Amino acid sequence: MVGTHAGSGVTSLESKLLEHLRCQARGALEGDVATTTRNLVAAAAGGSPPAEVTGSAARWAREGVALETVLGAYHEGVRTGLEFLADAAAGLDADEVVAGSRLLVRVLETVTVAASAAYVDEHRQVAREHQTAAQALVSALLSGYGVTRLARQTGITVASSYQVVALSIPPHEDERRPGIARPSAARRKLRRVQAALATPLGSRALSLLSTDGGTVLVPIDGASAGTPLAMTAEVLELLSAAAEVPVTATVGAGDTARIPELAARGHELLERLLVAGRPPGLYPMADLPEAIGRDAAGYDKPQQARSSVVTSPNDQRIGRTA
Structure with a gap:
């Protein structure tokens, strides 16, 4: 040896x-x-x-x-x-x-x-630092104040125009179950939605979301021309599949300076859609009548994707639980 x-x-x-x-x-x-x-x-x-x-x-x-x-x-x-x-x-x-x-x-x-x-x-x-910086910038864009300063501090490029998306995310089934840690189930739902946003909308999309919804800003300027980004009915279905509940959204587009106006109008119309019991889906703001409560020439019907992923909270659940 x-x-x-x-x-x-x-x-x-x-x-x-x-x-x-x-x-x-x-x-x-x-x-x-x-x-x-x-x-x-x-x-x-x-x-x-x-x-x-x-x-x-x-x-x-x-x-x-x-x-x-x-x-x-x-x-x-x-x-x-x-x-x-x-x-x-x-x-x-x-x-x-x-x-x-x-x-x-x-x-x-x-x-x-x-x-x-x-x-x-x-x-x-x-990732937490970037998310905090991005949320601060979204807040500035939604208020219309301090955008230039925050963009410089965070290093995040501000586009010349955006799609402004108002989202409503209903409670997951696990958030209603007795004996379940409801806040934890809601947070898991939110994390899945945030992760699902990344692939179709890219890293330049900005969001300010809570467990029941929020606002997403999708850049539509020349910097995104190589990989066009947009909130579509198909993308909304991906979010619904991730949340495992049917998501409703309104969407409009305009110059960056119009974001506060578009966001306010989008959330107001979204609330009216929910109160009126409109079906989940993506509603372009340009097609929505100001008074929602009954179909007006069919314009307050949501855009439909090619195939349905989630249509009702009672549909068969997809994948994991919250």
């Missing part, structure tokens, strides 16, 4: 493995993710705490480096160790090979868990 360093409990193969990992780190290009992760893999193999791993992962999350890139770099560092172990294992005692393998598995577990947790925590913090 190949010997163990006296009093250290580390086999000579483990020592060679550690030196190999350190050499791999020294041989990489300076300053990139791969170099840093190889250094951290070597440090973790040497018994260093994962504080350096968490610090680096948090920094990469804030810089926008993808998590798969970070984990892939860590795994590549461990993979080089496995290749070295395989090449060096011929003719050696099985106990040493097992010890080296256990070391690499421990390193893989340490860096994966520590990096993933730190990255996700930092990413959530960045």
